[in-house]
Amino acid sequence: MPIRLDARADLQAITKRALSYSTADEARVVVRSTSTGQSRFAGGEITTSGSATDLTVTVVSTVGKRRASASTNVTDDASLKRTVELSERLAKLSPEDPELMPELGPQQYAAVKAFDAGTAGLAAEQRADAVSKLIAAARAADAAQDLFVAGYLEANTLHGTAVATSKGLFAFHESTDVSLSCTVRTPDGTGSGWAAGGAREWAQVDAAALGRRAAQKAVASRNPQAIEPGRYTVILEPQAVGDLVPLLMQAFNARTAEEGRSPFSKRGEGVPQGATMLGEKIADPRVTLFSDSEDPDLRGSPFEGDGLPTRRRVWIENGVLKNLAYSRYWAQKRGLPESVAGNGDGLKMLGGTQSLEELIAGTERGVLITHNFYIRFLDPRSASYTGLTRDGTFLVERGKITRSLKNFRWNESPLLMLNRIEAIGRAERIGAGQVMPSLKVRDFNFSSISEAV
Amino acid sequence: MTDRRDFLKSMGAAALVAGAGRLAHAAPPPRLVAPTAGIDTFAADLAADALQAATENGAQYADARIGRYRRQAISTRERQVTGVSDSESYGIGVRALVNGAWGFAGTRDMTRDGVRKAALEATRAAKAARRAQRRPVELAPVAPVKGAWKTPVRIDPVEVPIEEKVALLLAANEAALKVKNVRFATSGVAALREEKTLATTDGTVVTQTFYRIAPSFTATAIGGSDFQAYTEELAPRGSGWEYIQQLDMPTNAEKWAALAAEKLTARSVEVGRYDLILDPRNLWLTIHESVGHPTELDRAMGYEANYAGTSFVAPPEKVIGKLKFGSDLMTIRADRTTPESLARVAWDDEGVPADEWTIIDKGVFKDYQTTREQAAWIAPLTGVRKSHGCSFAQSWSDVPFQRMPNVSLAANERDVTLNDIISATDRGIMITNRGSYSIDHQRYNFQFGGQAYWEIRGGKVTGMVKDVAYQATTTSFWNSLDMLGGKSTYFLGGTFNDGKGEPGQSNQVSHGCPAARFKNISIINTGRAG
Numbered sequence: 001m002p003i004r005l006d007a008r009a010d011l012q013a014i015t016k017r018a019l020s021y022s023t024a025d026e027a028r029v030v031v032r033s034t035s036t037g038q039s040r041f042a043g044g045e046i047t048t049s050g051s052a053t054d055l056t057v058t059v060v061s062t063v064g065k066r067r068a069s070a071s072t073n074v075t076d077d078a079s080l081k082r083t084v085e086l087s088e089r090l091a092k093l094s095p096e097d098p099e100l101m102p103e104l105g106p107q108q109y110a111a112v113k114a115f116d117a118g119t120a121g122l123a124a125e126q127r128a129d130a131v132s133k134l135i136a137a138a139r140a141a142d143a144a145q146d147l148f149v150a151g152y153l154e155a156n157t158l159h160g161t162a163v164a165t166s167k168g169l170f171a172f173h174e175s176t177d178v179s180l181s182c183t184v185r186t187p188d189g190t191g192s193g194w195a196a197g198g199a200r201e202w203a204q205v206d207a208a209a210l211g212r213r214a215a216q217k218a219v220a221s222r223n224p225q226a227i228e229p230g231r232y233t234v235i236l237e238p239q240a241v242g243d244l245v246p247l248l249m250q251a252f253n254a255r256t257a258e259e260g261r262s263p264f265s266k267r268g269e270g271v272p273q274g275a276t277m278l279g280e281k282i283a284d285p286r287v288t289l290f291s292d293s294e295d296p297d298l299r300g301s302p303f304e305g306d307g308l309p310t311r312r313r314v315w316i317e318n319g320v321l322k323n324l325a326y327s328r329y330w331a332q333k334r335g336l337p338e339s340v341a342g343n344g345d346g347l348k349m350l351g352g353t354q355s356l357e358e359l360i361a362g363t364e365r366g367v368l369i370t371h372n373f374y375i376r377f378l379d380p381r382s383a384s385y386t387g388l389t390r391d392g393t394f395l396v397e398r399g400k401i402t403r404s405l406k407n408f409r410w411n412e413s414p415l416l417m418l419n420r421i422e423a424i425g426r427a428e429r430i431g432a433g434q435v436m437p438s439l440k441v442r443d444f445n446f447s448s449i450s451e452a453v
Numbered sequence: 454m455t456d457r458r459d460f461l462k463s464m465g466a467a468a469l470v471a472g473a474g475r476l477a478h479a480a481p482p483p484r485l486v487a488p489t490a491g492i493d494t495f496a497a498d499l500a501a502d503a504l505q506a507a508t509e510n511g512a513q514y515a516d517a518r519i520g521r522y523r524r525q526a527i528s529t530r531e532r533q534v535t536g537v538s539d540s541e542s543y544g545i546g547v548r549a550l551v552n553g554a555w556g557f558a559g560t561r562d563m564t565r566d567g568v569r570k571a572a573l574e575a576t577r578a579a580k581a582a583r584r585a586q587r588r589p590v591e592l593a594p595v596a597p598v599k600g601a602w603k604t605p606v607r608i609d610p611v612e613v614p615i616e617e618k619v620a621l622l623l624a625a626n627e628a629a630l631k632v633k634n635v636r637f638a639t640s641g642v643a644a645l646r647e648e649k650t651l652a653t654t655d656g657t658v659v660t661q662t663f664y665r666i667a668p669s670f671t672a673t674a675i676g677g678s679d680f681q682a683y684t685e686e687l688a689p690r691g692s693g694w695e696y697i698q699q700l701d702m703p704t705n706a707e708k709w710a711a712l713a714a715e716k717l718t719a720r721s722v723e724v725g726r727y728d729l730i731l732d733p734r735n736l737w738l739t740i741h742e743s744v745g746h747p748t749e750l751d752r753a754m755g756y757e758a759n760y761a762g763t764s765f766v767a768p769p770e771k772v773i774g775k776l777k778f779g780s781d782l783m784t785i786r787a788d789r790t791t792p793e794s795l796a797r798v799a800w801d802d803e804g805v806p807a808d809e810w811t812i813i814d815k816g817v818f819k820d821y822q823t824t825r826e827q828a829a830w831i832a833p834l835t836g837v838r839k840s841h842g843c844s845f846a847q848s849w850s851d852v853p854f855q856r857m858p859n860v861s862l863a864a865n866e867r868d869v870t871l872n873d874i875i876s877a878t879d880r881g882i883m884i885t886n887r888g889s890y891s892i893d894h895q896r897y898n899f900q901f902g903g904q905a906y907w908e909i910r911g912g913k914v915t916g917m918v919k920d921v922a923y924q925a926t927t928t929s930f931w932n933s934l935d936m937l938g939g940k941s942t943y944f945l946g947g948t949f950n951d952g953k954g955e956p957g958q959s960n961q962v963s964h965g966c967p968a969a970r971f972k973n974i975s976i977i978n979t980g981r982a983g
Contacts, residue, residue, distance in 0.1 A: 039582070040955055042756045046582040050557025051574055052850035054544065068537035068615075073544065073561045086539060093615040094537045095623070124556070124574075124581035132585045150758035152955035183759040194759075259637070260675050267678040373762070376891040378902070378979045379920070381680070386900050386922075386979075388893045390762075409891070409898055409924070411979070447977065448924055452762070452895035 151182030193217025291344030300345020351427025351437030553589020597656030602799030606693025737946030762894025779931030920980030938967030
């Protein structure tokens with residue numbers, strides 16, 4: 001891993017160098033300097049382990065109402081100059097863009113501390129030790145069986161991303177994130193458990209605890225039984241909620257909604273064109289969902305790719321659709337201030353006070369879901385999706401987990417699901433930039449059984 | 454397999470490469486011009502430095518891939534361009550095997566010092582990985598090779614002027630917008646030129662240039678309280694710009710857009726069991742998901758358990774030559790040789806020559822997809838000691854691992870047409886193009902949609918329906934295959950974005966197939982979900 005020197009100054013120097021070659025009416029330069037360290041494991045051993053560093057420069061040139069971009073990771077003077085020239089040549093060749101917005105001038109940004117030296121400095125040896133610890137803890141959870149342990153550890157460092165424009169804007173942000181996930185399978189092939197953790201700080205990841213949790217789930221999930229598909233009360237663990245609720249982000253697009261092709265479009269006879277459900281109740285009144293780069297649990301980027309500051313954006317507040325996501329162009333077209341564009345980074349859904357165990361204890365009959373897989377769009381009108389449960393699906397009866405269940409395919413809308421909430425559990429960080437609660441939801445639609453373990 | 458003799462031989466080969474034609478300067482003059490055929494001597498020389506550094510630091514085997522990737526993408530909506538971008542990425546990835554454990558490092562620092570540091574980092578990672586190792590890696594033998602190969606194209610898609618590309622796409626959108634109720638049209642084209650030089654301590658040095666191109670087109674119609682989109686199945690290919698010209702998007706867009714408009718008035722499908730006729734424009738993806746992925750050996754052995762999943766085609770000793778995957782009509786071949794296919798190469802990312810082999814023969818499972826590391830795992834069962842050449846990394850900064858070759862369903866030797874299949878169907882649903890698709894992590898239970906659907910009654914197409922998806926379990930589905938189209942119905946589909954691995958890597962792969970019929974399949978209504 002390279003040592004961090006003064007990334008801000010280094011990146012700013014590159015932006016200045018690139019801008020100095022520009023002959024376009026306007027130019028924007030985005031520099032990203034990254035490194036990553038990764039260890040993958042399966043069968044209780046590391047299968048691949050490696051690292052990579054890169055630095056890319058993207059030049060966006062505007063000539064009149066024409067715009068194009070070119071990028072490179074070769075940053076000597078000649079290559080940078082050539083990339084600037086290429087972007088200008090492509091811009092001149094492109095047709096005029098009636099929706100083109102001018103580049104931004106200087107902006108004010110929130111200071112977001114998202115960089116952790118422990119994550120940035122995580123070396124191959126430390127990764128191997130953490131993986132060994134996880135594997136040992138998992139296997140110790142049931143030493144009588146030869147548990148199969150697989151997983152992945154990834155530490156990413158954004159040494160910096162810098163945005164600069166020919167109109168004087170300069171933005172810089174640095175961050176780290178680390179994630180560790182594991183899947184434990186029983187040797188008879190009938191049990192599988194999963195656990196994952198992620199944070200900006202390496203110290204917040206407990207490798208052994210993750211291994212133990214996945215192993216306990218694997219052992220408990222052996223010999224699953226089939227129950228009839230249909231509508232069930234479900235308890236979604238925070239990751240299972242995190243698989244579903246963020247899918248709504250796509251639906252919050254203001255333009256699509258106003259163009260009549262989103263679940264938040266109002267349609268039908270007599271409805272004025274462009275009408276949306278903004279300000280209307282779309283979910284259970286206990287639902288509040290927002291993006292906010294400055295939230296201490298999220299700590300996202302304080303600016304977007306064009307340098308526009310990100311702001312706290314509440315999507316759903318107490319069940320009401322509070323905001324839609326505007327591009328700068330669409331905001332201007334609607335006569336809205338530029339600040340309505342620039343959506344916050346990360347996603348947080350507010351939780352309740354009950355623990356997952358308490359949600360289970362308060363359930364007469366339901367299905368507990370660990371996480372989901374292969375989620376695909378079904379119908380944009382209802383924001384419905386299909387997907388499958390995975391790595392720990394259990395029947396809850398009279399407040400207790402009574403047996404392991406075969407996995408289900410579900411066909412469900414995360415939006416409609418948020419109208420069928422029975423209880424909201426405690427929220428927790430499920431990865432860097434994402435906080436989700438556990439949820440108890442009624443009438444969750446399981447459409448068929450999957451034999452997959 | 455790497456034994457001591459192989460190791461000594463490979464050391465000799467590395468030294469030979471390292472000593473050949475060394476250049477004085479550290480970095481080549483960067484260029485964006487079209488590549489020439491032949492071994493890239495500069496890249497080979499730099500790679501030799503990396504290999505030498507790796508072997509000096511304890512690697513018994515190492516390989517170095519120098520890649521230069523040029524990607525261009527143009528996207529449009531209605532009468533405007535929404536994006537024009539061009540990107541270039543250049544760097545080296547070094548993989549080192551130390552006492553049976555892998556390490557990898559990638560860098561864009563293409564100096565002698567830079568590539569040596571990457572090699573050191575790779576050996577360091579390999580040594581660290583030994584702390585968590587149970588079974589040392591063994592590599593299948595491969596004959597060293599020196600050579601060059603280039604995708605045969607007439608027109609380099611990257612070099613075609615941007616005006617020509619934009620004009621073609623906007624003309625397609627314009628044609629679509631002429632159709633009543635069609636309010637939106639998007640189109641795009643992405644082109645990739647990948648220049649890659651691989652050198653290994655076995656003595657292989659190969660330079661290859663790949664061209665891949667992916668067009669796209671979608672029309673959306675709005676009417677009443679409904680909106681419907683139709684995406685044409687414009688297969689990505691390993692081809693030049695001439696392929697895009699052949700598609701004639703401006704002429705055909707109106708016909709495609711009319712399908713979006715027609716969907717507005719289509720009946721919502723009745724849930725139930727039907728005989729399912731799949732146009733090859735839909736079936737290729739079903740083959741990819743339900744046959745391609747479960748026959749990846751790393752999945753079968755649990756290497757993907759934490760992400761993409763495992764496979765029902767396991768364990769190998771219980772399924773090779775034994776598993777009745779499908780009906781007798783089902784013969785699946787894998788290859789990296791089909792002209793215009795996306796997975797076509799001369800050598801894979803381990804220097805293994807392009808191969809062709811049978812995965813399923815008349816319904817019976819025969820063999821998996823393999824890399825050098827995997828071949829020995831099943832050699833006693835298949836009698837195949839060599840790798841099938843399925844190693845691929847999406848860029849210089851990624852670790853190569855087992856990726857899907859072209860996996861295709863052989864056409865009927867008799868000339869059965871789509872009309873023959875329709876005529877023979879009493880109560881059916883016909884589906885074309887890829888739609889929503891989802892399959893479980895062992896590849897049993899799947900649910901696939903399409904873009905356009907028709908109901909068949911009494912051997913005739915009676916009208917369009919919508920909100921359709923078919924849900925089945927892989928082996929029962931393939932065992933229900935009872936009619937197979939001939940060569941005249943054959944289509945080569947494919948994807949630019951086949952995801953697998955951690956970190957996720959994207960593979961480009963093609964699948965050829967004829968039209969086919971599957972008996973008594975469950976059809977669900979996706980409009981009533983949730």
